[in-house]
Amino acid sequence: MNTPKISLIFMLAITMFLIFPTMNLSMTNTSTFIEWEITTLSTCPITFPLIMDPVGMMFSLIVCVISSSVLMFSLFYMGSDPTKSRFTIMIILFVASMNLLIFIPNLITLLLGWDGLGITSFALVIYYQNKKSLSAGMLTVMSNRIGDITILLAIALTLNQGHWNIMSMWQNPMSFYITMCILIAAMTKSAQIPFSAWLPAAMAAPTPVSALVHSSTLVTAGVFILIRFFYFLSQNELFTKSLLFISIFTTLMAGMAANMENDLKKIIALSTLSQLGVMMMSLALSMPLLALFHLLTHALFKALLFVAAGTIIHSNMNTQDIRHMGNLWSQLPITCIHLNIANLSLCGAPFLSGFYSKDIILENLLFKETNMFMILIMIMATGLTSAYSLRLSLMTLADHMKNPSLHQNSIELNKSSIPMSVLSLFAITFGYMIQKSQMMFYSTILLSSLYKSIVMIIIMLGLWMGYYMFLLSKTPTKNSSLYSFLASMWFMPDISSQGSMYLSMKNLKTFSKSLDQGWIETSLSQIIHLSTKKMILINYQILSSTINMFPILLLTTVFIQMFIM
Template sequence: MCLISFINLIILSFFLFILSINFLLMNYTMFIEWEIVSLNSMSVVMTFLFDWMSLMFMSFVLLISSLVIYYSKEYMSSDVNINRFIILVLMFVFSMMMLIISPNLISILLGWDGLGLVSYCLVIYFQNVKSYNAGMLTALSNRIGDVALLLAIAWMLNYGSWNYIFYLEFMYNNFEMLLIGGLIMLAAMTKSAQIPFSSWLPAAMAAPTPVSALVHSSTLVTAGVYLLIRFNFLLVDSIWGQFLLLFSGLTMFMAGLGANFEFDLKKIIALSTLSQLGLMMSILSMGFYKLAFFHLLTHALFKALLFMCAGAIIHNMNNSQDIRFMGGLVNHMPLTSSCLNVANLALCGMPFLAGFYSKDLILEIVSLSNINLFSFFLYFFSTGLTVCYSFRLVFYTMTGELNCSSLNMLNDEGWIMLKGMMGLLMMSIIGGSILNWLIFPIPAMICLPWYLKFLTLFVCIIGGLIGYFMSNVNLYFMNKSLDKYSLINFLGSMWYMPYLSTYGIIFYPLNVGVLVMKSFDQGWSEYFGAQKLYQNLTMYSQLNQVIQNNNLKIYLLTFIFWIMILLGLSFMIL
């Protein structure tokens, strides 16, 4: 089943990519409307939107998911129910397709909720307490956004149709824009894990690594960014755009800081995803939706590769994810290490790799834009932190001596996994330049003073040096970090957001739910409702049964009762 799915998806991916280039060059947009049911004046219509953006994103999602499924053939080979896993992944991809091609909020909700439900099933795939908790946090955090989307759907009843794509120009700069824009932004912030909904993203690492590669590159977390790209009109020159710029900048900064204090390999990569999502959201909030889309695609390529490399390393390390137990992997796993290093350099924005074209362009546009000093600082400092944790990761895992048990058999012989990684390695090297020429065929003139032009490079070099020094920590610095333990605990635990989310989204709401159920559902409403009715009916039924037993005493008592009533009435008349 793995091979059949892989072949079908990759053929479809190439077909859609060729089609997207054709649509882009010819400036085509295709609407397909399918009337499901028509009753009097009401019609339920399923609408699909095919333009260069949706087709290109679909081709990338299918390419990555095909390689992930092929990679899973070996990674999940010991799983008895591997076909069930592949079906879940395919359902996940189908939900994403629904979301991408829908210009209609109702059909978007189908894909949106499909992603939420299937992601819950995939996070709890390894059935243990930690996975269940992570799955519950993921599902309940995303429900907040689902409610916001439902409210936006309810408000759009005012327009007579849910095809928002027709109303974006009309909605611009009025009250509806503020309301619907705010609700859509809230939905996107929960799905793309912006502050204060960030804690579910590292928790979702409980899922199998191929799922992490898919979720963090092109599906679940990018759904929010893609939705806002479609609604980009509502962010330009509005209060929501400024609000999103602040929160996405803080998310980028917080994730970058947290990754520098993390020792779990998958969580470091998860926090790097969070940082890049913050970058996409922040540039989108400034109105550059094409740049956000460009970075979305390039990021998908190298992030999927990063997770695949991490999976291969974890497999070889007997399922250990702690980078302190790694070291010298470049000697034992040269091919995997090369892929990891290329993906890491692409993430850092190394010139002429995939990440460079989008990140460098974003930072130069930011330098050219009229934004405040705080946002400018967040952009560049977060870029430095990205290079810092990437270099720290490389020095911990690749250099020095192996720190784990000598019984570990480290090798590069997972050929199926390596073939899956090779496809993405090529795309991580050439993908950025291809997309750059396609999406921005006419070069933009960005005229900056030399110190702003070199600032990106300078920040990257400083970040890399700090990452190198952090990985070669001596005893003096370790004691210093212990001295500032409370600060490091605060920075390393995502600013205590997991505690707030766990208590605020899971613990207290569920406890309140139990109390409400006990006092209302199983309390007052039972006592004055069904149970009281049941008791009364039982009592009257028993009385009726006694009367129907034809007992002489009852007839005598009834006769005396009626005589007394008649006597009473006669006395009252007299």
């Protein structure tokens, strides 16, 4: 049985099936709510609800389109893997978990999709069985378990409502705590500060998994549940303020780290982190539909970026370091075209999908009453996005060749060009089509000519900075403390893994050196030696005296016996 091909046909069939219901619900702007009551706990019914609305159907369709393309790409990328059938089954379970998360608005049954994503992502991250993959998988699953715990706390706090459907929940004394629990859960899933370390670490998974995780499934789950439950969550003022602060600094941190990174997949992962910050920022500015719009467009061009990067890695003898690449234009021209389309869409280049969503979010940021400091940081982060995109393109495509020939069998390249072409078509046209066909993505903005041109000016300045970073990479420089701070995501991986146990381990090390390898080693051993020696001498003396007294005692006993008789 050819499991990968059967799975691909199955996913394509589901994608085709979803097209017409999605169009119907979007055009009529209607929703369908189905609820199955499983049992009743006291007076609280345990139900399994499903909601089919334009938001969920549109996102599910995008997930299935990307999954079909990724499965097609994995036929090429995982072709020589002996366990590719197991890999394909895990991908299908991963996509099924995401779809459960999309269509279920109930906190209890939402755990089916939420925990399903966590378990299958752990299994996929540790797919390559080595120490690096295992440590990355452990960091991923432990970070996400924090979100699982807060979801369980939210379920417990919601008990007084008599139901667990957040879409129809009213304000109560526990609303603040419920909101904070769901916010922390979304932050762990979408890798916002301080839970950002697991996202680049998850690059230990195969590239098809990365294409799914970082485009439309795991990392977008946090953003999507905030969109789904936004009208309940936004009634808490602290929710929007804290989310704005966290999201903007996450975008800035990811942009800085991506400009210092040399691993191809990690650069793309950090670009995902920066775009997740943009989506969270639009939610903090009370623009959930624009966050959804950027979520959809980002999913398409990010999947394209990963598929193109996977083709480059596969054709470059599995090398991911961009310092070892160069002159790929002459070796992989089709792949390079697709990579540049995705990169330009990521930058927000005019008339590509990313432009229609990203530009309108940034213009709303300038239009709304927002803290000027936050606006400046976000503008800086936008420039950094253009910088690392151009640096990536120049170092991999335009620089001179640094490795042996990258030529591969043309049949293999053709297998990967089909999913790339499909995703490129969406990355070019999807933003325009959706904005023109869906009124819910329109936004009225009144800006002066100067403010209107700020976004494009920042993009151009970012491109100039990217070219400067490319030239800087050609000259060897000594790593400074600032470089280490920026390249390591503000030391976030160290804080997330070793940082939590640094103090206790340091105390244990000091204790061990002072006692076990210190004065106990010298002093106590000498004390024990002298004490033992003294005890032996005392025992010897007692024994000697006992031996000397024995004849006397014997004679005395005999004499007494004779006297008595």
